[in-house]
Amino acid sequence: MAEQRVTRRRTSTQTREHVLAVAHDLFYWQGIRAVGVDKIAAEAGVAPTTLYRLFASKEDLIAAYVERADQGYREWLTQVTRADGRSARERILALFDALLVQIQPGTCRGCPFLMALAEYPDAQVAGHQQAVAMKTWVHAQLNELTRQLDHVEDPALLADHLTLIMEGAYASVQALGIDGPARQARVLVETILPGEEIAG
Numbered sequence: 001m002a003e004q005r006v007t008r009r010r011t012s013t014q015t016r017e018h019v020l021a022v023a024h025d026l027f028y029w030q031g032i033r034a035v036g037v038d039k040i041a042a043e044a045g046v047a048p049t050t051l052y053r054l055f056a057s058k059e060d061l062i063a064a065y066v067e068r069a070d071q072g073y074r075e076w077l078t079q080v081t082r083a084d085g086r087s088a089r090e091r092i093l094a095l096f097d098a099l100l101v102q103i104q105p106g107t108c109r110g111c112p113f114l115m116a117l118a119e120y121p122d123a124q125v126a127g128h129q130q131a132v133a134m135k136t137w138v139h140a141q142l143n144e145l146t147r148q149l150d151h152v153e154d155p156a157l158l159a160d161h162l163t164l165i166m167e168g169a170y171a172s173v174q175a176l177g178i179d180g181p182a183r184q185a186r187v188l189v190e191t192i193l194p195g196e197e198i199a200g
Helices: 012-030 037-044 050-052 058-080 089-101 112-120 128-148 154-175 181-192
Strands: none
Touching: 012 037, 012 050, 012 058, 012 112, 012 181, 037 058, 037 154, 050 154, 058 089, 058 112, 058 128, 089 128, 089 154, 112 154, 112 181, 128 154
């Protein structure tokens, strides 16, 4: 009996995720405006009509790309700063240690949310709104951490400073590399955080 070859087709959900993963890489490394829908379809190995069945327009695809990046970033930051017995100071420092790893060349071209905001300044565009929501959430997480520190007169101000350092690391690494100012981010954070109390 001749052996029958069974070809498994992706489900609609699987195809959507595959296309979105391809779009994510292309948008991130080559630029959102620079990459057309036809190129994404070709790279993903699907017909443009299939892509448009999954995403009604390029704007919808961009919004899904930012949302996907958002989910990954929230998971990363939540895991790095999880409340697992470490002090708030240790968790903040761990975040900036992890940031230095994240922005290494080959894995980072900069912050995808800053890039989305730069390419789509229109506040009415869904991708822009999602990027703003992401930045707002990160700032809120830093506020939550600084409120848990001892001997801080103005936790909100400290959270602003931490946000500026984080944003500066992402922005500077694009032009000046990992050996530029970005490498000072963790050291700078350590200098502005209150020291740990020594139990005695």
